[in-house]
Amino acid sequence: MRLAKQWITLTLIFMGTSGLVMAAPPSYQKDIRPILDQKCLACHGCYDAPCQLKLESVDGLDRGASKIPVYNGGREESIPPTRLGTDAQSTAQWREKGFYSVINSAYGMRGSLLFKMLSLGHEYDFPANQKLPNKIQLGVKRENTCPNPEEFDDYADNHPMEGMPLAVTGLTDQEFNTLKQWMQNGAPLEEEPLTLSADEQQQIQQWENLLNRRDNRHALVARWLYEHLYLAHLYFGEEEGPRPAHFFTLERSSTPPGQPLVPVATVRPNDEPAHPFWYRLRPVSGTLVHKTHITFALNPQKLARTRQQFFSGQWQVNTLPGYAYENRANPFITFEAIPAEARYQFMLDNAEYFVRTFIRGPVCRGQIATDVIRDQFWTVFQDPQHDLFITDARYRNQVSPLLGLPGQDESLLEAGAAWFRYSGDRNDYLRIRQQAYAKAEPAGPGWDSIWAGEGHNRNALLTILRNHDNASVRKGLLGDYPLTTWVMDYPLFERTYYQLVVNFNVFGAVSHQAQTRLYFDLIRNGAEQNFLRYLPRELREPVIHHWYQDGGKVRLKISYASIDTEHPTAIPFKTSTPVNEFNANLVKRFAEINARPDPLNRCDSERCARNDVAAWRQQADSNLSKLASRRLGNLPAIRFLPEVTMLRVENEAGEQEIYTLFRNRAHSNVAFMFNEDGRFQPELDTLTLYPGVLASYPNFMFNLTLPELATFVARVEGVEDEEGFTQLVNDYGIRRTHPHFWDYFHALTRYMEQHEPSQAAVLDMNRYQNL
Template sequence: MRSTRLFFTFLTGLLFTPALSFAANGSVSYQQDIKPIFDNKCLACHGCYDAPCQLKLETMEGLDRGASKQPVYNGGRTESVDPTRLFIDAQSTVEWRDKGFYSVVDSAWGMKGSLLYKMLELGQQHEFKANHKLPDDIQLGLARENTCPNPDDFDDYADDRPMEGMPLAVTGLTDDEFNTLKDWMHQGAPMEPQTLTLSAHETQQIESWETLLNQKDKRHQLVARWLYEHLYLAHLYFGEEDSPTRPEHFFRVYRSSTPPGEPVQPIGTVRPNDLPPEKFWYRLTPVKGTLVHKTHITFALNPEKLARTRQLFLGDDWSVDTLPGYSYENRANPFITFDAIPARARYQFMLDNAEYFVRTFIRGPVCRGQVATDVIRDQFWAVFQDPDHDLYVTNAEYRARVSGLLGLPGQNDDLLALGPKWLKYRGKRNDYLRLRKEGYGEYEPGGPTWESIWDGDGHNTNALLTILRNHDNASVRKGLVGDYPLTTWVMDYPLFERTYYQLVVNFNVFGSVSHQAQTRLYFDLIRNGAEQNILRYFPKETRQPVIDNWYQDGGKLRMKISYASIDTQNPTGIEFKTSTPVNEFNDELVKRFQHINARPDPINRCDSEHCQRPDVAAWKQDADSALSQLASRRAANLKAIDYLPEVTMVRVEHHDGAQEVYTLFRNRAHSNVAFMMNEDMRYQPELDTITLYPGVLTSYPNFMFNLRTEDVDDFVKQMNAVEDGDDFTDLVTRFGVRRTHPRFWEYFHALTRYMEANEPTQAAVLDMNRYMNL
């Protein structure tokens, strides 16, 4: 329960009144009047772990919790800190105050003493010139220092940053919005809780899944633990994959100290595989508040998936004598922990839902920050080894030999453990690769063939994925999007599972620099493992030249000191006809698996005069065709790329009010991606390219252009004509939506409206913390 607060009423300066008593009597409703303002003007910055000052506004409880001077993301702390997860690590206002959070609405001096009012009032005092660039001395982006003033510090903040009221450096509140908020705070900032009413269908589905997860025999308990550790991050919904209608509610699965039928009480362990109390239950409970895209990682539950799960995990005759514990080894090595569960069941479940699992470690908290993401290329494809051709799945003797080598670092946060732990796990991983090379050499003496690539069982589009890195974050989508990439990952079960445990289950966003560095360094080995997997498909004489191209400059040194040597002895079972095996492999991948390619790409890989989607309206086809002139171009012959941010949204308005949205990715080229620091030294800017995706494929837009249909050709012409920074500024001035645009919020949220119309299950509020001042 939210604690009762006393407010010093501004009008009288004398009367103290319990805040919650206003909820029934006040004329301004939090849920109906205030929350929509926060959703529209504040939530695009104040959501998730990287909400400034940890002020999370998705829910009433986040606003009530308030702000903290303690940052979540801190790459330099020498020790881990206690987690501060809303709804998990504290249950009352008093508990949050004990953890250092302070109110942004309470004040002993009335409404005008509250931090929220002061910040909003400061924002109202300065109006920026419409659609002009902001002053350069306003620091924006993730590099901004969040000073997080409390009410007593505010005057100093206002003196130092007079133009940095809230909403920060963007078209602000309307007078009506400000007055509504002022009236609400004048009434004592009453907050009535959100009301959620579940349907009979949802209640029945919850009961079915909780029944599966809470059986008491050992087989069910072990399966339930594996499922929980793989679904705890998901926004679960009851319906079909990619449903054309939005689900009624989304749900999270928790380990709870209360059984089904009672209110959920989450158990607050740091990681989902930390030791729980002796008695606990797996529970599903609705997600509260407004959804933000960066944490909205969806997973469908339905009777068919329930039956599939039972068949995969419990259909075979296997047993477990003793349930594994939660020791260091159990947390570090899921292959030992879950050895009793058939490997085929585990791998097939992940394959069936591959986009979800890749999305968890693409969008999860580990991937906020350049140090985390500079291990991967800016655009690449991922495919998976077929279970029938995966030695770990098919060969029990091989599985027993290698499982002990598949443990993961990062459990020890001690700074002094960084070096020894890294050397230990690097050595085990390289020993594993040597055994893998030997094993596959014996198992496939003729080399791997196309049959060893999973074809989605003929229908599952999760088999082909595209990952697009956006500097300090990334996106994933089913299908082969973009021009042929420099690298394509081939993931087998040991690689897929290790990636998930390293970047999701075992990652602690509140961890020390030692933990974060161990995670990042091992992720480098994961990428290298995926590269070594695909090299096996190339002619053996081409493998060294290919990997030398991937590891130019200092990357060659990294190959010698960190990685196991590649296989240059065993042949491939695929016949190659050219001297460019990477492109030839990718070309054949597109052709051979076209029946499960969720997104054929006639825009970036256009081989005709009609570079457009065949199944959209004529005006959208015209926009496709015009914008395709920018796709797959190199910066050497399209200089505008030099001035583009990582992710640019292009919105096209039709005269009837319809819209089409494109995500324009700048793919930065690197001589190698093998080092944690000094990424700028490895840039190859003349090789940067553009990938154009019809739709919204990012959580973090960096900028936006808004075009009418009749503007598209002129936009493309002006992009082609850019020669210098002044030319690009002219382009931005004509077509761009700067933070100061009078209709900024309308255009920004039009992206969410687009998702609601085209992929409603995925729709949520995008993040503007990275929206640039161009």
């Protein structure tokens, strides 16, 4: 039957409407790219693309695959980076780096690896919406063998059900035959046509003019801005505006504006270039993937504010700093000439972007960052006028030398000594900080010391939701009151950015990665200590001991500076649960800048729903809110839920609403690099539910009609064991083998295109589970 369908499809392809005219051969941009975007890109993007086969752009397909894994937590030495578009500029150069073609072969189409893999996947149909065989390894821990064309037969013998797309509803016959014909024609590739508007060209020129002025003040600010924006997908428009025509990256180029851009390839953005360079804006080509789509809006208002922030004063730069070890390790010394308030305010203005870079940045899958944080917490920032690093030059000069960051030296022999040196400096800094703030604020910190976004900037309140080895960051205070809330000042904010983004090398050795992780543990502790200053002094010790249970108490004694239990807070407290009381007051006092009021997880009425949405969405809110903020003790189904579940709800008119359901895993502490399973407290796990696509890596999806919601919620509440949960998945779940899997999966992107157009991109399905 399959052969008959293929023959009919091929006949239609080769016959025109008259039956005599041959159809045009498939075009890569028109016919092939949409298939790859629909069925392949959800796995093959970013550094964690299997076998480094990146399919976001034509350049990635042309480059091909490699056997060298980017993520290797055990390598003793760093490896040369293999960043697409940066570390090689031609197919031949990639072949020299060990990449092999997946489309070309000396034996024609049938010898190409892409054809072999797609053919293997097309030979086997999994039973519709049934669980996959357990022997198929899935997830980011899958061991990818990355066969080259000559090794494919052995791969097929050993993995007969693991063709491509892997373990999911595969290509339709029409898609397969279109790809087959394209490969029969030699797999011709075409660059994406790209034409910039006059307005885009004008704004590019304005920003490049700012960044390429040669006086010392502009040169130092340009370097700081580049190191803070090199990861961004820049676009011209407003944050909440329509989807822009193009996105751009900020590059260092060996060629000036007006000439073709030639990127300067350094491992880190603060490594010294080998020759003179210019800052350039380069259009992003190909299809966007959500996990690397970290957006930053540029517009005339932001350009004017940037100029005002950095150049309104009379500060001077006598000599530009270099790129030596100490310059890379300590940005507070490197950029000390730039007013600290300008640097901090720029980061505050765009806080969501910067916090996103911590977790969605160079790591792509970020357990280096995420296993040191709680599963759900809020972040606020110290007001610049209450930050001594900003307001007190003597204090700033005293502590700046103590704010260096480890990890630049990747030698295993040097790692221990470096760690003790930097952790010691950090603890010395905290002791000085405690003393300085006790003197400057004898009555303690009050609400006025928390940045209020100048009354309008919603970056002032953020929620971080961790999902094992990745996390999500959103403006607003989402979820129930968290166990911890971070208060970040400028030294914390900047150190976190440099440690996890600028100075992090995804191709680095185990020593570098370990030092990065260990120092971020200290940064988290610093944010917690800053928060504790706002609580009654007699309750600070019980609170931190609750955060650091079991082995965490050892870390309190040997790794962290002592907390301040002597000096008061200026905030009056009325209860013996100060963390919840602080967070409740945070919600009330900053309601005007809270981007996402949360009536689902913190409902104080009988009907829990948003007020500003259609009636059918309110009905969906009300039904699903019964699951929000529930604990495993009274909702056993939590035990079987993955960490990120998408709920798609459709009304009678075909409109959809998407909810993200997070399982927040409780931990006795998050102070150690290993044995996380041993620190889980599953009986304290909770759920956070909120409308929208709030994660890059869905673990599963339920598809529901509006009339089904009440029954679905009751079924979830009635789950008591794995058998009951499996039946729930059978009735409402979208397994990888569902006939319409891809329609539902990409419905999440379509939802973003409608509700958050500038953020819309293809989600990652490497973590989609086999429930």
